[in-house]
Amino acid sequence: MAQALEQRYGMRYQDEVFRSRFQTHNRRRDESPQELAYNPEGMVYKAYPEVNNGLITVLLHDKFIDALDSSQLKIQVK
Template sequence: KQPQEFDSKVSWEANFVQFELLADQNGWDDGQRAVQFATSLKDAALEVLSQLSMEDRICYSSLVEVLERKCSILYLSEVYRVLFQTHVRDTGESLQQLAQELLALLLKEQFIDALGSAELKVQVKQAV
């Protein structure tokens, strides 16, 4: 069975766990895992792959390490965006409190998106 496409709208952890289960079931070695994983990437994760050296692209542990660092922060921005869009006023929450909560979520999401540099995003994520 082939791996599903890596979906950047789903957390890095969920995608990776699913891939590892499939790789174990199929008995793939690290070389096969690297190729299967790399070819399952799309969207922002595929862009990350294109920035890696040839050695990192074919070394499964390096590929996983780099993608984990870079994709986790991309997902964090999406989390804040979804939290903002789905936030509902709590019982007893004042309008001012609601506005402050929404503003905080919006600012976090926008701040992460505006950083640009993936490395800087990783450093900020570790500090948050």
């Protein structure tokens, strides 16, 4: 029981939780492009606390493009 609670609420696995949330984040219907760019930012720093800022920027850039709902818009942004 204690192990299950630790896995769910403990700090030990939090980076995995944030990494999963970051990777699966998609644009909501009511989410503006500004919000789409901003919302994953907090998650990525928690998901990859040991990564340098250059790689964080690349991860955020790629996630932003992947989360766009229009193929045409993805091409234009790239």
